[in-house]
Amino acid sequence: MGTRRLxxxxxxxRLRDEDLSRLLLIRHFxxxxxxxxxxxxxxxxxxxxxxxEYVPVALEPLLKDDDYVFSNHRGHGHYLARFDDPxxxxxxMTGRHGALCAGVGGSQHVRRARFHxxxxxxxxxxxxxxxxxxxxxTGSDGLACVYIGDGTWGEGAVYEALxxxxxxxxxxxxxxxxxxxxxxxxxxxxxxxxxxxxAAAFGIPHLCVGSRDVNVIREQTAAAVAxxxxxGTPAVLEFRTDRLGPHSKGDDTRPAPxxxxxxxxxxxxxxxxxxxxxxxxADEAQRHRMSVVAADVLARPLSRxxx
Ligand SMILES: Cc1ncc(C[n+]2csc(CCOP(=O)(O)OP(=O)(O)O)c2C)c(N)n1
Numbered sequence: 001m002g003t004r005r006l007x008x009x010x011x012x013x014r015l016r017d018e019d020l021s022r023l024l025l026i027r028h029f030x031x032x033x034x035x036x037x038x039x040x041x042x043x044x045x046x047x048x049x050x051x052x053e054y055v056p057v058a059l060e061p062l063l064k065d066d067d068y069v070f071s072n073h074r075g076h077g078h079y080l081a082r083f084d085d086p087x088x089x090x091x092x093m094t095g096r097h098g099a100l101c102a103g104v105g106g107s108q109h110v111r112r113a114r115f116h117x118x119x120x121x122x123x124x125x126x127x128x129x130x131x132x133x134x135x136x137x138t139g140s141d142g143l144a145c146v147y148i149g150d151g152t153w154g155e156g157a158v159y160e161a162l163x164x165x166x167x168x169x170x171x172x173x174x175x176x177x178x179x180x181x182x183x184x185x186x187x188x189x190x191x192x193x194x195x196x197x198x199a200a201a202f203g204i205p206h207l208c209v210g211s212r213d214v215n216v217i218r219e220q221t222a223a224a225v226a227x228x229x230x231x232g233t234p235a236v237l238e239f240r241t242d243r244l245g246p247h248s249k250g251d252d253t254r255p256a257p258x259x260x261x262x263x264x265x266x267x268x269x270x271x272x273x274x275x276x277x278x279x280x281x282a283d284e285a286q287r288h289r290m291s292v293v294a295a296d297v298l299a300r301p302l303s304r305x306x307x
Contacts, residue, residue: 012212015271017282023267025086025289025290026081030050032090033090043095044093044106046249047073047074048074049075053267055147056078056081059175059218064229070127070144070147075108083112090293093107096297096298096300122156128144128146129161129164143171149182150178150182150195151183165204166202166233175237204235204236207220207237207238209239217239242265244259244262
């Protein structure tokens with residue numbers, strides 16, 4: 001019970017090829033999305049997870065197929081860590097054939113099997129708590145994993161859900177991607193106390209992870225995830241991370257030195273410099289893959305929604 005803060009243990013360790021590929025797929029997916037948006041090819045808005053790719057990639061093997069994942073407005077990495085399907089997601093965002101939700105959900109509202117995302121801040125936590133209640137009542141050993149940002153702790157629904165998750169002992173894993181800013185408001189300007197303190201108020205264990213090393217994160221968080229599953233009780237995993245891009249498009253209000261400091265902490269550059277032989281071909285493969293995916297998806301006819 002209580003808060004444990006785990007430090008960043010640089011330098012990064014060598015990753016399995018499949019983990020590196022998945023990280024790079026998400027990075028190049030997001031870079032492609034930025035380009036496509038600038039070219040006017042996207043329907044609706046978008047928020048990229050540039051810099052935060054390692055969080056869902058690290059957690060993915062700790063989750064089972066039966067688990068539910070509730071994602072948020074910055075959810076492309078959450079989806080791609082779970083499903084190797086850049087085509088379906090990009091088709092959704094461009095409203096093309098093969099779209100996951102017929103192109104009516106767009107970047108923020110995606111559903112596939114037990115994966116759901118929502119653009120409404122805080123909406124997913126009560127839904128995750130209800131889903132976890134269902135899982136518990138039906139004897140499943142599944143859990144409900146829900147991704148939220150630091151700014152979403154400003155939503156009252158979060159506390160109602162935490163209260164019931166703690167009281168009813170529900171298997172809810174709250175993953176907080178604390179990137180220090182919510183749209184244009186620094187966390188320091190909007191949050192009294194800490195996320196750990198808020199979890200503690202409900203008697204919910206909280207783990208604060210500073211590492212950006214996929215291997216280290218798995219080691220550090222495996223026991224907490226297993227406890228949520230086995231004991232059927234909630235936990236909060238807080239990742240101290242960086243949003244490298246704008247909040248959405250062209251709306252990065254942070255001063256240049258702050259953005260440069262975030263860029264210097266980027267796993268991508270740190271990994272590239274440490275393991276150049278493994279990195280270069282893997283990076284090129286995913287860059288190429290995304291250019292093929294983008295050309296293929298954009299050549300498809302528009303999808304039609306038939307209610
Ligand atoms: C209920 C609600 N209010 C406002 C918004 C507009 N909005 C979208 S994202 C965002 C900031 C979210 O910040 P945070 O939770 O820290 O996540 P981050 O964007 O940093 O990943 C806001 C205010 C929204 N989507 N939903």
